[in-house]
Amino acid sequence: KKFHLGMFEIGKPLGKGKFGRVYLAKERTTGFVCALKVLHKSELQQGKVEKQVRREIEIHSNLRHPNILRFYGHFHDSKRVFLILEFAGKGELYKHLRKESKFPEWKAAQYIAQMAAALKYLHKKHVMHRDIKPENILVGIHGEIKISDFGWSVHAPNNRRNTMCGTLDYLPPEMLKPGSQDNFYNEKVDLWSLGVLTYEFLVGEAPFEDTPIMTQKRIARGEMTVPGFVSKEASDLIKRLLVLDPERRISLDEVQKHPWIVKHCIKGERATQRSSEAKES
Numbered sequence: 504k505k506f507h508l509g510m511f512e513i514g515k516p517l518g519k520g521k522f523g524r525v526y527l528a529k530e531r532t533t534g535f536v537c538a539l540k541v542l543h544k545s546e547l548q549q550g551k552v553e554k555q556v557r558r559e560i561e562i563h564s565n566l567r568h569p570n571i572l573r574f575y576g577h578f579h580d581s582k583r584v585f586l587i588l589e590f591a592g593k594g595e596l597y598k599h600l601r602k603e604s605k606f607p608e609w610k611a612a613q614y615i616a617q618m619a620a621a622l623k624y625l626h627k628k629h630v631m632h633r634d635i636k637p638e639n640i641l642v643g644i645h646g647e648i649k650i651s652d653f654g655w656s657v658h659a660p661n662n663r664r665n666t667m668c669g670t671l672d673y674l675p676p677e678m679l680k681p682g683s684q685d686n687f688y689n690e691k692v693d694l695w696s697l698g699v700l701t702y703e704f705l706v707g708e709a710p711f712e713d714t715p716i717m718t719q720k721r722i723a724r725g726e727m728t729v730p731g732f733v734s735k736e737a738s739d740l741i742k743r744l745l746v747l748d749p750e751r752r753i754s755l756d757e758v759q760k761h762p763w764i765v766k767h768c769i770k771g772e773r774a775t776q777r778s779s780e781a782k783e784s
């Protein structure tokens with residue numbers, strides 16, 4: 504007996520996140536496959552995250568980009584909230600990262616180029632994600648990556664009122680400063696996190712990974728070293744993103760034109776040139 508929920512046929516559970524379970528689902532009339540995220544209102548109340556979920560829905564439902572997981576809609580019953588999300592066939596990026604321990608430079612560069620494109624789109628809408636990390640990225644069936652969780656995204660600028668986000672590893676120095684009320688930060692926080700992500704893709708661990716106290720100290724001082732096996736171009740990009748002063752971080756446009764990205768990301772004519780060469784051979 505298949506389990507139906509209104510117009511959806513519920514398939515296998517894909518896994519569970521922090522506040523809910525995710526199921527494969529099929530829309531009954533069209534056969535459209537999606538992922539259904541089920542959140543229990545009681546758990547949201549306990550975790551004091553209802554406002555965050557409402558903001559996630561409001562922000563995520565207005566986003567359309569190939570490297571951002573599509574949000575199709577939501578509905579709720581007395582006990583649960585259901586988010587209708589795009590299904591990404593290859594699951595969580597951080598599982599691939601742990602399995603491969605670190606990514607080859609060409610793969611890391613392609614992922615970072617896709618992240619830069621998604622962040623450029625978000626920042627143009629004055630949305631900052633604030634929680635860029637491998638756990639919040641899914642992989643589509645063709646290997647493309649999709650930013651998923653928007654639970655911590657807000658409209659920029661913002662001053663840190665709410666409690667700390669998840670892991671400290673990805674927090675930029677400006678979000679760690681003692682709570683002076685004029686502690687405003689903007690979307691450049693995502694540039695710092697992009698630097699941490701680039702490092703973690705290439706090295707297999709975060710640049711400031713340490714005990715919580717030491718991690719905060721090392722972030723505040725920008726204290727990290729890039730191992731010798733990382734190419735000098737990749738190391739250059741990491742160092743231009745992990746800059747303490749948010750205003751001095753490399754821009755997303757410059758990331759997309761950076762030699763390390765250009766070298767590994769076949770675009771347009773070079774791709775066709777490659778394929779035409781292949782045809783000749």
Ligand SMILES: COc1cccc(-c2nc(Nc3cc(C)[nH]n3)cc3ccccc23)c1
Nearest residue numbers: 517518519520525538588589590591593594
């Ligand atoms: C904790 O492990 C979790 C949790 C939630 C989802 C997955 C998972 N997700 C997706 N795709 C998704 C998920 C969403 C919201 N859209 N597309 C695919 C997978 C494939 C193999 C294993 C696991 C998968 C894992």
